[in-house]
Amino acid sequence: MITPPYLQKGDTVAIVATARKNIEDNLKPTIDLLHSWGLEAVVGTSIGLDFNQLAGTDEQRAADFQHQLDNPNIKAIWCVRGGYGTVRMLDLLDFTKFKQHPKWVIGFSDVTVLHNHLNTMGYKSIHGIMPVTIPRATPAAISSMKSSLLGEPLSYTIAPDKMNRFGKATGELVGGNLSILYSLLGSPSAIDCKDKILFIEDLDEYLYHIDRMMMNLRRNGCIENLKGIIVGGMTKMKDNEVPWGKNAVEIIDDVTKKYNIPVIFNFPAGHIQDNRALIMGNTISIDVNSSGSTVSFQK
Secondary structure, eight states, rough: BBOOOOTTTTTTTEEEOSOOOSSSSOOOHHHHHHHHHOOOOEEETTTOOOTTBBBSSSSHHHHHHHHHHOOOTTEEEEEEESOOOHHHTTTTTOOOHHSSSOEEEEEEEEEGGHHHHHHTBBOEEOOOOGGGGGGOOOOOHHHHHHHHHHTOOOOOOOOTTTTTTTTEEEEEEEEEEHHHHHHHTTTTTTOOOEEEEEEEEEEEHHHHHHHHHHHHHTTOOOOOOOSEEEEEEEESSBOSSHHHHHHHHHHHHHHHSSOOOOOEOOOSOOSSSSSSOEEOOOOEEEEEEEEEEEEEOOO
16 A cells, blocks of 8 residues: 655645535634644635535535645645545546655545545545544544654553453455445445455434444445454434334344454544544554554554
């Protein structure tokens, strides 16, 4: 996997919208944060556009993203928020100049579309906080984003969870939002799960949807080929009037329990305030035992 250059003081980060619109005047905390790290910020033309739910038309969002991809002065592209719509502009993008001068693409939730697509191309990206989530992000989440962007050592030690399955594994980190992973299966942007460590998280889904998506991953051969699984926030899950009978974590445990691989539950990443940065495509080592879990990113 190709690692884009880590940022240095004076480098510029572009803030763009790839999905849901961002029409509020809410970027000052992000710009101030970048300045505190010695970085500059450029606000893309997609910020402020209003096209129903989206930040402008597919063509407008793609044009802004393309401009940032092609501009050699832009060293990272930070997606302002998630929602839905990134996949609608994906096939309008040309990554030719990006391949000549790779740069970091940052975000989570719907940005999983880009993480997975870049992974299939052989490039790392950063799953983590976005500009709209910075005001409520924990100091640890913000610090981990800085470390990821600047190339500082990145590792996590997590408290034990009763659902964890013990073991050690080393492999390339892939994944992101479960609903997006599910929606990309069968497309050119679908990840290859063989010998990988899969991270998943989700928000505001019916529990039977979680079961359906996990069953699809299993039937597609993804889970049986993994070296390990990291489960992040399963936030604001919904149930039907007649209960499904298991919560999201229990569903994931049920679908994966026959595979002899380590699993970390309740990892601090996803649609939660403590959304720690993850370098997707990076080789990581995980160690899950009765004392807790460690996740270490190799340089």
